[in-house]
Amino acid sequence: MKTPAIETFDLAKNYGATRALLGLDLRVNEGEVVGCLGPNGAGKTTLIRLLLGLLIPSRGRAEIFGLDARRDTVAAHRRLAYVPGEANLWPSLSVAETLRLLGRVHGKIDLTYQTELIDRFSLEPSKRVRALSKGNRQKLILVAALASRADLLVLDEPTNGLDPLMEQAFRLCVHEAKERGQSVLLSSHILSEVEALCDQIAILRAGSLVEMGTLAEMRHLSALTVEVTFERSVPDVTRVPGVSSVDVQDLTLRCQVRGSVEPLLNALANSGVRELLSREPSLEELFLTHYGAPAADVANVNAP
Amino acid sequence: MSTLLSSSTSAVSRAQRSRLAIGRVTTRKAVRSGAVWGVVFGLYIAIQALTYATSYKTLAARHLLVRQFGNNAGISALVGPANQIDTVPGFTAWKCLTVLAIIASVWGILTSTKLTRGEEDAGRWEVLLAGAVTRKGAATQALLGMAAGVSALFVTTSIISVAVGRDAKVGISVGSAVYFSVAIVSGALMFLVVGAFCSQLSTSRRQAAGLASVLLGASYALRMIADSSSGLAWLRWATPLGWIEELQPLTTPHSVALVPIVALVAVFAVGTVHLAGRRDLGAGVLSDRSTIEVIRPLPTTPIGLTLYLSRSVIVAWAVSILAYGLLLGGIAKSGGKIITSSPSLRLAFARLGVSGAEAYLSVALLIMAVVMSFIALGQISAARKEESSGQLENLLVRPFSRTAWLGERVALGTTVLVLGAVLAGVATWVGAISDHANVNLSSLLNAGLNVAFPALLLFGVGVLALGIVPRLVSTITYSLFVWFLLIELVGSEVKMNHWILDLSAFHQMAASPAAPVAWTANATMAAIALASTILGVEFFRRRDLKGE
Numbered sequence: 001m002k003t004p005a006i007e008t009f010d011l012a013k014n015y016g017a018t019r020a021l022l023g024l025d026l027r028v029n030e031g032e033v034v035g036c037l038g039p040n041g042a043g044k045t046t047l048i049r050l051l052l053g054l055l056i057p058s059r060g061r062a063e064i065f066g067l068d069a070r071r072d073t074v075a076a077h078r079r080l081a082y083v084p085g086e087a088n089l090w091p092s093l094s095v096a097e098t099l100r101l102l103g104r105v106h107g108k109i110d111l112t113y114q115t116e117l118i119d120r121f122s123l124e125p126s127k128r129v130r131a132l133s134k135g136n137r138q139k140l141i142l143v144a145a146l147a148s149r150a151d152l153l154v155l156d157e158p159t160n161g162l163d164p165l166m167e168q169a170f171r172l173c174v175h176e177a178k179e180r181g182q183s184v185l186l187s188s189h190i191l192s193e194v195e196a197l198c199d200q201i202a203i204l205r206a207g208s209l210v211e212m213g214t215l216a217e218m219r220h221l222s223a224l225t226v227e228v229t230f231e232r233s234v235p236d237v238t239r240v241p242g243v244s245s246v247d248v249q250d251l252t253l254r255c256q257v258r259g260s261v262e263p264l265l266n267a268l269a270n271s272g273v274r275e276l277l278s279r280e281p282s283l284e285e286l287f288l289t290h291y292g293a294p295a296a297d298v299a300n301v302n303a304p
Numbered sequence: 305m306s307t308l309l310s311s312s313t314s315a316v317s318r319a320q321r322s323r324l325a326i327g328r329v330t331t332r333k334a335v336r337s338g339a340v341w342g343v344v345f346g347l348y349i350a351i352q353a354l355t356y357a358t359s360y361k362t363l364a365a366r367h368l369l370v371r372q373f374g375n376n377a378g379i380s381a382l383v384g385p386a387n388q389i390d391t392v393p394g395f396t397a398w399k400c401l402t403v404l405a406i407i408a409s410v411w412g413i414l415t416s417t418k419l420t421r422g423e424e425d426a427g428r429w430e431v432l433l434a435g436a437v438t439r440k441g442a443a444t445q446a447l448l449g450m451a452a453g454v455s456a457l458f459v460t461t462s463i464i465s466v467a468v469g470r471d472a473k474v475g476i477s478v479g480s481a482v483y484f485s486v487a488i489v490s491g492a493l494m495f496l497v498v499g500a501f502c503s504q505l506s507t508s509r510r511q512a513a514g515l516a517s518v519l520l521g522a523s524y525a526l527r528m529i530a531d532s533s534s535g536l537a538w539l540r541w542a543t544p545l546g547w548i549e550e551l552q553p554l555t556t557p558h559s560v561a562l563v564p565i566v567a568l569v570a571v572f573a574v575g576t577v578h579l580a581g582r583r584d585l586g587a588g589v590l591s592d593r594s595t596i597e598v599i600r601p602l603p604t605t606p607i608g609l610t611l612y613l614s615r616s617v618i619v620a621w622a623v624s625i626l627a628y629g630l631l632l633g634g635i636a637k638s639g640g641k642i643i644t645s646s647p648s649l650r651l652a653f654a655r656l657g658v659s660g661a662e663a664y665l666s667v668a669l670l671i672m673a674v675v676m677s678f679i680a681l682g683q684i685s686a687a688r689k690e691e692s693s694g695q696l697e698n699l700l701v702r703p704f705s706r707t708a709w710l711g712e713r714v715a716l717g718t719t720v721l722v723l724g725a726v727l728a729g730v731a732t733w734v735g736a737i738s739d740h741a742n743v744n745l746s747s748l749l750n751a752g753l754n755v756a757f758p759a760l761l762l763f764g765v766g767v768l769a770l771g772i773v774p775r776l777v778s779t780i781t782y783s784l785f786v787w788f789l790l791i792e793l794v795g796s797e798v799k800m801n802h803w804i805l806d807l808s809a810f811h812q813m814a815a816s817p818a819a820p821v822a823w824t825a826n827a828t829m830a831a832i833a834l835a836s837t838i839l840g841v842e843f844f845r846r847r848d849l850k851g852e
Contacts (some may be wrong), residue, residue: 088694
């Protein structure tokens with residue numbers, strides 16, 4: 001069996017009395033793209049900073065390709081590249097100078113790919129970092145990381161500040177990385193991005209891993225969304241077993257059904273159903289199910 | 305209706321408050337710092353005045369003092385001319401004015417660059433400037449807030465000076481004490497606006513502070529030249545520190561020197577506001593090129609980059625050391641005449657086999673030890689800044705260890721300090737032989753190296769602080785430095801217990817070249833520095849990386 005790209009064992013982190021991460025066991029296999037979801041303060045960034053050795057765990061440990069993230073930091077970092085959500089670079093250097101410096105420190109850079117990335121992300125090599133917008137700084141740090149072709153990409157909200165075109169360019173890069181067999185850990189608030197890119201999804205809540213699996217597995221375990229339009233009036237289905245989140249507007253009923261849909265269908269018989277639609281939950285709905293927000297708020301949460 | 309009215313009134317006052325937020329924040333920080341330093345200044349003045357009044361009770365004793373120090377070019381160059389030092393006010397002015405005016409000027413530079421460029425660098429102004437505050441308005445508010453800080457410094461210094469002046473033994477009138485405080489504080493005010501102006505020119509706080517420090521250094525050097533020979537006294541009118549001296553507080557007040565002081569403050573304040581309105585937020589007037597067409601042959605290693613980015617600061621320090629060395633050395637012979645004017649001192653030094661020039665240089669080199677300490681403080685603050693700004697993360701997430709980073713920083717800091725010390729010794733020697741003083745290179749090289757040890761100790765303690773309490777690095781190192789300096793300046797006057805005196809690194813450092821270098825004390829300081837550094841690196845390796 002291959003060594004996993006990332007493996008954590010009871011990884012915990014406390015900041016004084018605040019418990020940011022409570023004994024996390026996570027595994028990212030080689031070649032896998034894993035999305036890490038969670039609301040603000042769930043522990044995503046703490047997890048990533050522990051993996052990078054920037055924070056010291058209060059308990060447990062993390063391994064990168066079998067190397068201890070804390071003790072064998074330098075060896076582990078030879079095999080990974082990291083993109084933070086906010087780029088704090090040296091303002092007086094130009095884009096090209098920054099790439100050269102970071103490339104030298106990393107040691108191994110695919111220069112041809114770097115040139116292609118500069119072009120793909122429309123970066124101006126001669127511009128000083130000071131003169132770059134937030135989005136352009138983010139592109140710079142992305143190019144520096146991707147050009148290393150590292151075995152593992154650790155991305156913490158990497159598309160922070162990018163416009164939709166650049167976000168497409170980023171998605172293409174992650175697809176390419178996946179095809180090359182690179183592993184990716186992607187922490188993001190943009191659910192559509194995670195949905196489009198990731199093989200596996202890990203959902204964190206208050207420092208714990210509450211769910212991990214493929215999107216299909218999660219959908220299977222979760223509720224089905226059912227929307228029914230009636231001819232005359234809407235019957236009361238709130239007492240039907242498995243039905244929740246009932247929302248009625250005019251002659252349309254929307255609800256979630258967990259388990260078998262048969263009790264609901266029985267309840268609806270002879271109620272004058274004009275139209276019945278059912279669909280699997282979107283990632284947004286899955287995400288919100290874990291955090292208890294009403295489905296109607298989905299649209300608000302998806303703002304990148 | 306009334307609820308509506310009161311809520312709209314409170315909304316207006318909220319908006320008003322947020323418009324003045326920069327002024328409020330700056331005032332709070334500047335006043336706190338100004339009041340603390342005012343107490344330090346006041347106590348320093350009180351100690352000098354009271355010690356003189358009790359130690360030199362007889363006219364004969366006071367006349368002896370005049371014979372030793374009056375009209376001595378070397379001493380004048382260091383701390384200003386000794387006028388009327390046979391009186392308590394005259395002696396107090398001589399001992400306090402230059403020393404405190406320089407400390408006040410450094411305070412002005414550090415405070416203004418921190419509260420303007422520093423706050424802007426940290427992004428705290430951005431949110432406020434997005435509201436109803438213009439960039440010019442923000443600069444004006446910051447200047448007024450800092451002026452409140454200078455007022456606090458002035459009021460506290462005045463209150464203590466007036467109080468001590470009322471002592472029958474001291475006998476300084478209320479008006480004279482207040483005027484004396486004005487003279488000291490005018491250094492703070494002038495270099496506060498100079499710092500604010502440099503903050504508009506520069507793109508970082510360090511660059512702004514460096515630029516303003518060069519101006520202060522040049523001002524001090526010019527004043528030294530002016531005071532080293534009576535024929536050059538007119539040069540005092542060409543330097544801000546000279547204007548302060550020309551105010552002649554407590555002796556023969558000469559308030560016309562307030563004119564250039566007020567003019568400088570007005571010009572730099574107006575310039576600051578004007579430039580603030582013309583430049584982009586976060587940018588400086590200097591180095592506004594936004595593109596670099598060719599890739600410069602920059603170093604591609606982390607330490608090479610650090611060296612490259614701090615090159616202007618290092619060059620500025622080197623130039624300062626060179627200039628001070630040449631100046632101090634250049635007046636060594638005349639400074640040494642102080643020894644020959646006092647039969648008892650001459651005999652004492654003759655027994656030690658030391659010339660007058662060497663005795664003078666050993667006092668003068670204490671200034672060099674202070675300069676070296678500032679370099680050490682700057683080095684450790686820069687290391688912390690690299691961590692708190694998040695720039696260090698870019699290196700540490702790559703195959704580059706924390707130990708390597710801090711180890712390289714320590715190596716760079718140590719090298720800069722040792723080379724600076726060697727330069728201090730050589731420059732002083734060159735200056736001294738140009739004045740035909742009887743000193744040899746090896747003794748001045750040793751004396752130069754000698755001044756590096758207190759700085760190395762501060763640097764070592766700084767590394768330890770960085771390892772354990774990174775957010776308190778500046779507070780700890782600057783407090784330690786002030787403690788060392790105050791003990792050295794005041795300790796011998798008030799005959800402090802030797803245990804307390806021993807706690808100052810400047811006191812531990814031998815007065816070389818007059819006295820032989822105390823290698824045991826220096827080795828102890830170096831050993832403490834080394835142990836602190838090793839511990840600091842180990843703690844740094846084991847802790848979380850921390851932002852601001």
